[in-house]
Amino acid sequence: MLAISAHSLIKDFGRLRAVDDVSFEVEPGRVVGLLGPNGSGKTTLLRMLLGLVAPSGGQALIGGRRFADLDHPARQVGAVLEAGSLHPGRTARDHLRVLATEARVSYPRVDEVLELVGLTEAADRRAGTFSLGMGQRLSLAASLLGDPGVILLDEPTNGLDPAGIRWLRVLLRGLAAEGRAVVVSSHVLAEVEQTVDEVLILDRGRLLAHRPLSELDSLEETFLDLTDKKEHDACLP
Amino acid sequence: MTAIAHPAPFARPSLPRLVRVELRKMTDTRAGVWLLSLIAIAGVTAVGVTLVAGTESDQTLDGLFGICGIAVALLLPVVGLLCVTGEWTQRTALTTFTLVPARGRVVAAKLLAGCGLALTALLVCLVAGVAGNLIAGGSWSLDLARLYGAALYMLIVMVAGLSVGLLLMRSAPAIVTYFVLPAAIGALTQTVHSLRGPAEWFDLGRATAPLGAGEMVAGDWPRLAVATAIWIGVPLALGLLRLRNRELS
Numbered sequence: 264m265l266a267i268s269a270h271s272l273i274k275d276f277g278r279l280r281a282v283d284d285v286s287f288e289v290e291p292g293r294v295v296g297l298l299g300p301n302g303s304g305k306t307t308l309l310r311m312l313l314g315l316v317a318p319s320g321g322q323a324l325i326g327g328r329r330f331a332d333l334d335h336p337a338r339q340v341g342a343v344l345e346a347g348s349l350h351p352g353r354t355a356r357d358h359l360r361v362l363a364t365e366a367r368v369s370y371p372r373v374d375e376v377l378e379l380v381g382l383t384e385a386a387d388r389r390a391g392t393f394s395l396g397m398g399q400r401l402s403l404a405a406s407l408l409g410d411p412g413v414i415l416l417d418e419p420t421n422g423l424d425p426a427g428i429r430w431l432r433v434l435l436r437g438l439a440a441e442g443r444a445v446v447v448s449s450h451v452l453a454e455v456e457q458t459v460d461e462v463l464i465l466d467r468g469r470l471l472a473h474r475p476l477s478e479l480d481s482l483e484e485t486f487l488d489l490t491d492k493k494e495h496d497a498c499l500p
Numbered sequence: 501m502t503a504i505a506h507p508a509p510f511a512r513p514s515l516p517r518l519v520r521v522e523l524r525k526m527t528d529t530r531a532g533v534w535l536l537s538l539i540a541i542a543g544v545t546a547v548g549v550t551l552v553a554g555t556e557s558d559q560t561l562d563g564l565f566g567i568c569g570i571a572v573a574l575l576l577p578v579v580g581l582l583c584v585t586g587e588w589t590q591r592t593a594l595t596t597f598t599l600v601p602a603r604g605r606v607v608a609a610k611l612l613a614g615c616g617l618a619l620t621a622l623l624v625c626l627v628a629g630v631a632g633n634l635i636a637g638g639s640w641s642l643d644l645a646r647l648y649g650a651a652l653y654m655l656i657v658m659v660a661g662l663s664v665g666l667l668l669m670r671s672a673p674a675i676v677t678y679f680v681l682p683a684a685i686g687a688l689t690q691t692v693h694s695l696r697g698p699a700e701w702f703d704l705g706r707a708t709a710p711l712g713a714g715e716m717v718a719g720d721w722p723r724l725a726v727a728t729a730i731w732i733g734v735p736l737a738l739g740l741l742r743l744r745n746r747e748l749s
Contacts, residue, residue: 310747310748313598314597314598314601315594315597315598315747315748316747316748317745317747330601331601331602333601334512335512336598336599336600336601337513337598337599337600340598342598344594344595344598345591345594348590348591348592348593348594348595349590349591349592349595350525350529350586350590350592351590352529352530352531352532353528353529357528360524361521361524361525361528362595362599364513364517364520364521364524365513365517365518365521365599365600366513366599367513367517389530405595
C-alpha cells in the first residue's frame, strides 16, 4: 500500500500564495482529515497531489512518486474532487463504464461499486437528473472503481443526508482497515471527528498542525485556537 | 470492499483503449447521438434533393457521393470540436486527466477517434451514394481521386475542428471561431482584390475545395499544406501547450 507525502509544497496563484511550505506524510491504513476554513488551500493541496495543479515549489508524492509518474494512476489513486464533474447526459452505469474502460477494470466491477454506494436502482438514470448527494455517491463509486490504495476526497459529504454521512463514515473506516491511505477534506468538524485518525489543519495556505485525533482534547477548540476564529467570531455583531 | 483481480496490474491504458473511450464519449450521450444523426440526415437529404432536382451529371455515383460528402463535412468538425470542449463545459476534465495524467495521450486518442469517425462518415456517404444511384440509375464509375480527396477532406475538417476546440477549450467561442472566421476571411478576400492570390495559401476553404471535387493538381498540394499548417498545425500546437500548462481547478 502507498503513503501520501508533501515536501515543502508551495503554490502561488499570481501574487496569492495558496499553499505555503506544507510538509506532511500520511501512512497506509490511516484516515486523515484535511481541515481548514474556506480558501485555506485544501482543494489546491489535493489537486497538487493529483497532478492537476503544478506546484510552484516542493513535491507532492504518492508512494514516493509524482502522480504523473505512477504506473497506473487509476488503479493506485481514487479521488472525488467535485460532485458536478459528471456528464449530465450519461447514465450512472455508462459514466462508470467509460471510466472502467479507461482504468482497465471489468464491467462487473461497475455493478459492484454501484451497489456499494447504493445506486443500483438509479444506475440507468442520467446523471443530470441526480441530486447533489446522488452525484456525490456516483463520484465516490468512480473513485473506488480501480480498488485503489490511496483515496483522496474533497468535501465528500456535500449534499449527503445524515444516513449518507454515516454510511460514508463506515465506508472510510473500512477502507482504512484494509490498509488504504485516506485523506478527506472538510470544514465540518463534527463529522470529521467521528471518522479520522489524524488531522491536518490548514489556514491561509499554512499547515498549522498535524496531530493524531487522540491527542486533542477538543478538535473544535484546537481548530478555532489555531485559526484565530474565536477572535473573529467575537467581533461579529 | 472486496479486492478485485487486476487483469494486467500496473499497466497504463493503451492508446487503442483510450481511442475506444473517446469514441464512446462521442456517441453515448443523447446530444452526441442527435449530432451524429443530424449529420447523417444532412447527407441523406443532400442525396435526396439531388435525386429530385439535380442535373444528370450529378445523378451518378460520383456526383451523389460528392454532394453527400460536402453536406456531411459541414457539421462533422463540430463533433471533434465538442469532444474537446465538452471536457470543460461538462467539467469532466478533472476526472479524465486524473485517470490519464499524460494529457497529450488523451489528445492523441481524441484525434484518432475523430479520424475514425471521419472515415466512418465517408463510408456512410459511399453507402448513400450507392443507394441514391440505385434510384437514379446513373453511371457507377467512381473517380478514385475523388474518393481519396473526400477522405482527406473529411480528416482535415475533423482535425481542424478538434484543434480549434483544443485551442479555445470553450464550445461557443470555438464553434463561432471555426465557422465565422473562415467565412469572414473568404468574404474579405473576395472584396479585397490584392488578397485573392495570398488567400489561396491561407484560406482553408479554398485550399481544400479541389480535394472534395477530386481535382487536385500538383500546384494545389503546397497550398493545401500551408493552409492546413495554419488551421491545424498552429491551433493544435498552441492548444497542446495551453493544455500542458493549464491548471485544472
